[in-house]
Amino acid sequence: MKVFKAILFAFVSIVIINASANEPEKECVPQSEMQAISQVFTQFSELSKAPFCNDGSANWQLLSSLMFMRKTQFSANMPQSKDELFSGKFAKDWYGYFAARLNRLEAAPECAKGIIAFVRPGIKTMHICPMTFTDRYSSVDRATVMMHEARHQDGFPHMTCTRGARKDVHKACDVNIADGGSYAVTTETYAQFAKYAEGVHPAIKTYSRSAAIIYADEAFENPVRINRSERLLALTKDGKFFSVDTQTGESKQLGNADAIGRIIRRGPHLVIFPEDKTKKAEYIFADGEGKIEQSPSDFVSEYNAQTPEQKSALVDYHIGGQWTAKVYKNSLTMVCDTRGPDISEIQIPDGKEAIGLSYPEGYARESFKIQLLTATGDVFDVNCENKKASVSLAATRLDQRYTRIYKANGVVVGLLDGKLHKLDGERSAPIVTAIDGMISEIVPQQSFEFFNQ
C-alpha cells in the first residue's frame, strides 16, 4: 500500500514558550471543556468525567494545546497584510477548522530526525512526534503544528525545495504561499497570533512573529513578498539597545538588556550568550518586550548546563539553515548537515586565535559560507558547501582589527573600540553615532511592515 506521509519539518520550531503566560486555563481543563472536546476527540471520553489538571502527561500537552486553539482571543477585525504574509484565510476558528478534519491525536513513539508530526490522507488521526512534547515546544507552536496537519486533510502535499535555506530538503517547501497549503497555514497562524492575539505577553508575540517570518522566508519555493526594512541593532556597554541607521549614524534608544554579550541570530530570532558566564544564554528582545524562559535550542540547553569555565571556551556560534559552527579559541566544531551525524573538528590554521564570526555579506540562512576574525587580523573563510567543512585563509584584507563585521541595510559595518566603521574593501570611514565608544555588540535586525502598522 502506498502511504503518503504529510510531514512538517522542525527547522524553525526548536523553541519553547512560557506556556503559562498564554494559556487560557492555568492548570486545569474544566469538565465542561473536557466534555466538548471529547465529543470530537473521543479518546478523552473517559477523562471527561472530571476536570483534567496538569499532570505533565502527553494527554495534558494535547488537551492544553486544544484548549489553546479553543480559547485564544483575537482582535475582532484582522485585516490582511499589504504583502503576502497574512491573508486571514485561516483566521476565523482554529479549533473548528482542526476538529472538522481530525478526530484523534496519537503520540508517535519515534520519528525521523526533524519531523514534528504527520497525518495520512483520509485518516483523521494526527501522529505527533516526541520532539513536540518536549519543553522546547509551546502551546502556540503545537497549535500551528495542528493547523498545519489539518490542512493536509484537504490535500496540499509538500515538495523538495530547490533553493533557499531548505534547498534539497525533502518535503520542506510548498510552491506558493497564495496556494494556501500547509506551510501557508503555519505562517499565517504564527503571524495572526503575533499581530492579533489579545492578552498575550509581548515577548511571546515577538517570538511568534519571528517564527512566521522563518516559515515565510524558507518554506516556499517561490519567495514570499514581505515588506520589510533592516536596522543595525547595537547593545551598549551599559546594557541598552539602540537601533542605528547605518547610512546616517542616527541612533534611537530601544529597550534594556539584562546582560551584555555575544548576540547571535537564528533567522530573525536573537539569542544572547552573556559575557557574565554565570548567566544563561537565552532569547532576547530588543524593544522592551521582556523575556521568555525557554531555551532556544538543544545546544543552548547544553551550554546552559555547563560551568562558567566551560562556557568561557565558546567564542561564537553560527546557526545556518542546514548547518552550524561553534567557534572556540583555536578551533571550530562544524556540523555541515544538521540532519546528519557528521561533526567536524577543525583547528584554526597556524594556531591563530578566534575573535568571532564575520558576516560581510550579511547574515543569510541559506549561505554555507561565513568568515572568521582572528586576533592577528587574519580573516578565514568558514565553509560548509557541499556538506564539507573547511576553514581556510581568506583573500579578505581589513584595515583594522574589528571585533564584529556585519552587513546591514546595504552597508558593511565593523565594530572596533565601541565605535562603528563603514567598510569598503581595505578602506574604512567612521560612522559617527551618539553612542560612540559605548557599543559592545552589533547585529542586523529586520522589521516587518505588517507587525509595525
Ligand SMILES: [Zn+2]
Ligand atoms: Zn506538512
